[in-house]
Amino acid sequence: MMSSPTMHREEIALESPWTPKQHYLNMSYGVRSWLLTKDHKRIALLYLLSITLFFFVGGFFAVLIRLELMTPQGDMVQSETYNKLFTLHGVMMIFFFLIPSIPAVLGNFLVPMMIGARDLAFPRLNLASWYIFVIGALFALGSAIFGGLDTGWTFYTPYSSIYSNTNVVSAALGVFITGFSSILTGLNFIVTIHKMRAPGLTWFRLPLFIWAHYATSLIMVLGTPVIAITMVLVILERFFGVGIFDPAVGGDPLLFQHLFWFYSHPAVYIMILPGMGVISEIVACFARKRIFGYRFVAMASLAIAVIGFLVWGHHMFLTSQSVYASMIFSLLSFLVAIPSAIKVFNWTATLYKGSVSYQTPMLYAFGFIGLFTIGGLTGLFLATLAVDIHVHDTYFIVAHFHYIMVGGMVMAYLGGIHFWWPKMFGRLYPEGWARFAALVIFVGFNLTFFPQFVLGYLGMPRRYHVYPEEFQVLNVMSSAGASILGVGYLIPMVYLIWSLKYGHVAGPNPWRAAGLEWETPSPPITHNFESTPVVQRGAYPYSPEEVQVV
Amino acid sequence: MSEAHPALAHHFEDAEQQHEAASLGMWAFLITEIMFFGGLFAGYAVYRMKSPEGFAEASHHLDIALGGVNTAVLIASSLTMALTVRAAQMGSRRFLMLFLILTIALGSVFLGVKVVEYTHKFEESLIPGRHFNFEGMYSRTAEMFFFFYFAMTGMHALHMIIGVGLMLALLVMAHRGRFSPEYYSPVELSGLYWHFVYIVWIFLFPLLYLIGRH
Numbered sequence: 001m002m003s004s005p006t007m008h009r010e011e012i013a014l015e016s017p018w019t020p021k022q023h024y025l026n027m028s029y030g031v032r033s034w035l036l037t038k039d040h041k042r043i044a045l046l047y048l049l050s051i052t053l054f055f056f057v058g059g060f061f062a063v064l065i066r067l068e069l070m071t072p073q074g075d076m077v078q079s080e081t082y083n084k085l086f087t088l089h090g091v092m093m094i095f096f097f098l099i100p101s102i103p104a105v106l107g108n109f110l111v112p113m114m115i116g117a118r119d120l121a122f123p124r125l126n127l128a129s130w131y132i133f134v135i136g137a138l139f140a141l142g143s144a145i146f147g148g149l150d151t152g153w154t155f156y157t158p159y160s161s162i163y164s165n166t167n168v169v170s171a172a173l174g175v176f177i178t179g180f181s182s183i184l185t186g187l188n189f190i191v192t193i194h195k196m197r198a199p200g201l202t203w204f205r206l207p208l209f210i211w212a213h214y215a216t217s218l219i220m221v222l223g224t225p226v227i228a229i230t231m232v233l234v235i236l237e238r239f240f241g242v243g244i245f246d247p248a249v250g251g252d253p254l255l256f257q258h259l260f261w262f263y264s265h266p267a268v269y270i271m272i273l274p275g276m277g278v279i280s281e282i283v284a285c286f287a288r289k290r291i292f293g294y295r296f297v298a299m300a301s302l303a304i305a306v307i308g309f310l311v312w313g314h315h316m317f318l319t320s321q322s323v324y325a326s327m328i329f330s331l332l333s334f335l336v337a338i339p340s341a342i343k344v345f346n347w348t349a350t351l352y353k354g355s356v357s358y359q360t361p362m363l364y365a366f367g368f369i370g371l372f373t374i375g376g377l378t379g380l381f382l383a384t385l386a387v388d389i390h391v392h393d394t395y396f397i398v399a400h401f402h403y404i405m406v407g408g409m410v411m412a413y414l415g416g417i418h419f420w421w422p423k424m425f426g427r428l429y430p431e432g433w434a435r436f437a438a439l440v441i442f443v444g445f446n447l448t449f450f451p452q453f454v455l456g457y458l459g460m461p462r463r464y465h466v467y468p469e470e471f472q473v474l475n476v477m478s479s480a481g482a483s484i485l486g487v488g489y490l491i492p493m494v495y496l497i498w499s500l501k502y503g504h505v506a507g508p509n510p511w512r513a514a515g516l517e518w519e520t521p522s523p524p525i526t527h528n529f530e531s532t533p534v535v536q537r538g539a540y541p542y543s544p545e546e547v548q549v550v
Numbered sequence: 551m552s553e554a555h556p557a558l559a560h561h562f563e564d565a566e567q568q569h570e571a572a573s574l575g576m577w578a579f580l581i582t583e584i585m586f587f588g589g590l591f592a593g594y595a596v597y598r599m600k601s602p603e604g605f606a607e608a609s610h611h612l613d614i615a616l617g618g619v620n621t622a623v624l625i626a627s628s629l630t631m632a633l634t635v636r637a638a639q640m641g642s643r644r645f646l647m648l649f650l651i652l653t654i655a656l657g658s659v660f661l662g663v664k665v666v667e668y669t670h671k672f673e674e675s676l677i678p679g680r681h682f683n684f685e686g687m688y689s690r691t692a693e694m695f696f697f698f699y700f701a702m703t704g705m706h707a708l709h710m711i712i713g714v715g716l717m718l719a720l721l722v723m724a725h726r727g728r729f730s731p732e733y734y735s736p737v738e739l740s741g742l743y744w745h746f747v748y749i750v751w752i753f754l755f756p757l758l759y760l761i762g763r764h
Contacts, residue, residue: 119561121571187578195571196561225582229589233701240679242697244593250690255596259589532563 017507019426020521027526038123039526044109045424046130051097051105054137055489057144058092061085063486066448066479074466082465083150084166090153092144095175096137098409099267102274103220104133104185106416107213109424111189113517113524114207116198116533121191122184129184136178143167143174152463154264157245157256161237169235176231179224182270186220189213198516200535207515207539208297212277215301219266219273219308227263230256254319261312269308271405272372273301275412276343279365282419283347285513286362287354290540293346300339307336317388326385333383340376344369359511360434364415367442371407375400378453393463396456402449414441414492421496422510426522427503433495441488447481514540557733569735576739580746583709587750590705594698594757597691604691606762608684611676611692612699613667617759620663621751627656628748634720635741638734643724646737650721653744657714664707671696699758706754709747716740 024041027033034042064085068076077085108126112119120126143149149171151160160168193214197206233244234256243249245256284291291297313321313329347369356362378400381387391397422428451474456462460471467475509518516533517524555565562568598605630652637645675683676696684692720740723729729737 117561121561122575123559123561125575183582187575187582190578191571191575194574195567221578221582222585225586226589229586232705233589233593236697236701240697242678242693244597244694244697250694252596252600255593259592527560 017505017510018521019505019523020525022525023426023521023523024526025425025523036127038119038127040108040112040120040123040126041424041524041526043126043130044105044107047100047104047108047133050130050134050137051100052493054092054096057141058089058097059486059489061089061092062482065089066482068465069467069475070479072467072469072472072475077465079465080150081148083152083463084148086463087149087152088144091140091149091171091175093405094153094267094271095178096133096140098271098405099178099182100133100185101271101409101413102278102416103182103189103213103216103270104129106278106413106420107189107216107274108185110420110517111192111210111213112196113520113528114210114515115193115196115201116516116529116535117192117196118527118529118532120188121196122188125184126188129181129188132184133178133181136174136176136181138174139170139177140174143170146170154260155231155234155256156260157234157237157253158243158247158251161234161256162241162243162246162248169238172231172234176228176235179228179231182220183224186217186224189217190221193217198533198535204295204298205535205538206298207277208280208291208294208301209274209277211298211301212273212280215305216270216273218302218305219270222309223263223266223270226259227267230259230263233259254316254321257316257319258312261315262309265312265315266305266308268401268404269304271409273304275368275409275416276301278412278416278419279347279368280343281513281515282361282365282415283350284540284542285419285511286359286365287351287356288542289350289354290538290542291346292349292352293342294539296342297346300342303339304336307332307339311336311383314383314388317385318392330383330385334380337376337380337383340372344373344376358435360429360431360438361415361419363435363438363442364411364418367438367445368408368411368415371403371411371445375403375407378403391456393461394456395452395460395462398462399449399452399456402452407445407449411441411445414438417492417496419511420517421499422506423517423522423524425500425503426506427499427501428506428510429492429499429503430495433491437488437491437495440484440491444481444484444486444488448478448485449481451475451477451481514542555733557728557735565732572735572739573742576742580742583746587702587705590698590702591753591757594702597694597698598761601688601691601694602762604688605695607686607688608692608695609759609761609763611671611674612759613670614759614763616663616667617755620660621755623656623660623663624748624751627653627660628745630656631741631744631748635734635738638724638729638737639731641729641731643727643729646724646729647721650717650724654714654717654721657710657717661707661710661714664703668700671700702754702758706747706750709750713740713744713747716743 024039034046037043064077065082068074068082068085074082108120143166147167149166149168151164151166151168155168155172193206193210236242237244237246243251245251245253247253280291280297311329311333313325314333317326378396382391382397382400418429418434455471455474455478458471460467506522508521511518516535519533520529558565558568562571630649634646634649634653637649671677675681678693678697678700682693682696717740720737723736
């Protein structure tokens with residue numbers, strides 16, 4: 001089948017688009033066939049539906065926050081309610097959207113296809129992970145509906161463990177339970193990537209998407225159990241009233257912060273590494289070039305995963321943490337910027353002399369590279385001890401992590417969804433609308449969050465619903481941007497659903513992209529490949545003179 | 551492929567790949583378990599460093615005889631578990647079931663002793679919380695100690711209960727003749743899990759019962 005892959009690929013590109021008679025979407029019908037499916041592609045779609053729901057739940061809280069901040073007075077909600085709004089926004093977006101977003105949807109769908117496997121190593125575990133996710137999410141939703149949660153997404157003790165009168169236990173349980181869904185996904189990816197690669201697909205022939213997911217999975221497997229036990233301790237402390245984290249009875253609140261950030265800082269990389277994987281695929285395809293410095297980009301993913309475990313203390317510069325520890329954490333935080341920068345430079349170098357085209361996924365990739373760079377560079381401000389004292393707990397940090405999480409991860413997620421949408425459903429989305437939406441999102445995003453850098457630098461603290469009047473102009477700009485951003489997110493919802501029925505038939509490979517996932521029909525058949533593919537060369541064989549490489 | 555083993559899932563090429571995948575999966579899972587218990591051990595270490603005298607004082611209220619018996623019981627169960635795996639490799643259903651039953655019995659003895667110990671602690675008002683009562687100057691630290699005692703041994707006992715459940719499932723499968731020298735992954739993987747849980751106890755016993763008693 002693969003004796004002459006180039007020929008094969010060109011043949012497909014020249015053929016008129018077609019859809020196979022039997023594919024994973026129409027193999028069987030009915031609710032049961034979806035809720036009991038073990039097909040990684042169907043499970044990916046289950047995740048797609050659930051996390052889209054949570055994206056809009058989290059977005060709903062963001063809307064209320066931005067509405068409140070239109071005016072300096074606390075006139076729309078009371079401060080207690082405001083606490084609940086930003087807490088639930090954070091909990092929903094982080095644990096129930098960002099962490100599962102790319103791995104559980106695109107990773108689930110693509111990891112087996114990209115390595116030429118018929119499924120993930122443990123299909124039943126994969127389905128179980130979705131159910132675990134849903135159960136955890138119900139606990140979190142329950143705590144949101146029945147009284148809310150006001151601890152901040154960080155659950156800082158002793159407020160969360162002793163004093164808060166909101167539903168800490170059910171929210172913590174939700175985080176605890178969902179954690180296992182992420183552990184199982186990571187475990188599944190690790191084993192699949194190790195053991196199920198197609199013949200000839202050596203480690204350095206893997207797409208960078210796979211490397212990124214491998215690194216992400218390491219973090220999921222090593223980090224998530226720590227947040228799980230931390231949540232258990234918070235719950236036990238609430239039940240027994242023993243102050244393991246309560247200084248009033250001899251406990252140590254800082255221990256909580258250490259344990260919490262030991263997971264939650266690496267979790268930031270769970271939220272960005274898969275996005276970097278998506279960007280590598282998109283940039284290579286739409287620049288028609290092999291990714292510059294492939295091995296460096298691959299190793300950078302692992303470096304980020306490893307160093308990411310050693311920087312958690314930079315969240316605690318303003319605690320009683322030893323100043324020497326803080327210096328080390330500061331230094332290590334600078335170090336983690338190096339592999340991130342390697343990626344950005346290498347994507348840029350890939351564009352050089354490439355045949356760049358500006359389809360929607362590429363627009364999102366450009367958005368990602370620029371916004372991630374801003375987010376990353378402002379991260380260096382925060383890793384600097386003296387500067388951090390000035391901007392700690394201000395809107396500067398809010399802007400910083402939204403540039404990474406929204407400007408980075410959400411852009412990559414949307415770019416990936418557009419890139420692989422034809423593969424997932426066999427239909428093309430309307431290109432014009434999609435470009436328009438990408439532009440709206442980019443403008444809306446920057447208008448929302450750039451003013452927050454300025455606000456933070458001027459000293460506006462985060463997590464307050466009242467603020468001095470001189471901050472109003474910038475806050476109104478931010479709220480206006482948020483409304484544009486909201487519209488930007490709704491447009492793809494409409495045209496993507498529309499395209500399921502009315503979009504042009506995509507054919508197996510509408511982008512003429514390289515990669516095993518494009519060598520099956522769209523939508524793929526249940527077993528992904530008619531026969532196991534044999535791989536004879538490295539990833540991204542786009543330009544002819546580089547085909548011989550590897 | 552025509553005479554593929556019935557236990558071979560459709561997405562694997564052959565039984566060897568399936569076994570390797572399952573085994574790597576179990577090791578990865580055990581690593582998550584290490585991180586999970588690691589959080590507890592880190593907390594324990596922090597408070598032990600803060601007040602070693604209080605922890606030593608409180609540890610006198612643990613029954614070293616019962617703890618010692620339990621350690622011996624678990625070591626024995628680790629042996630029977632290893633023999634279980636060996637019996638599965640040899641394809642001996644009789645010995646497989648015998649050693650499984652022994653492992654289950656030893657695991658149950660451990661849990662039974664734990665219940666006795668917990669009952670004693672309850673009677674002595676050593677359960678952390680409102681009714682905690684500890685004579686002497688180290689009352690606060692002792693409460694912390696017992697919090698860790700219950701959290702760590704409780705989490706361990708929970709893993710033991712799951713382990714015994716796994717063994718029961720294996721027993722049913724063995725009875726139905728599911729295992730053969732070609733296919734015994736579930737036995738081997740449950741064995742890995744059992745040994746892991748046993749090793750956790752090997753750390754818990756000295757940390758909670760033995761250190762600083764003299």
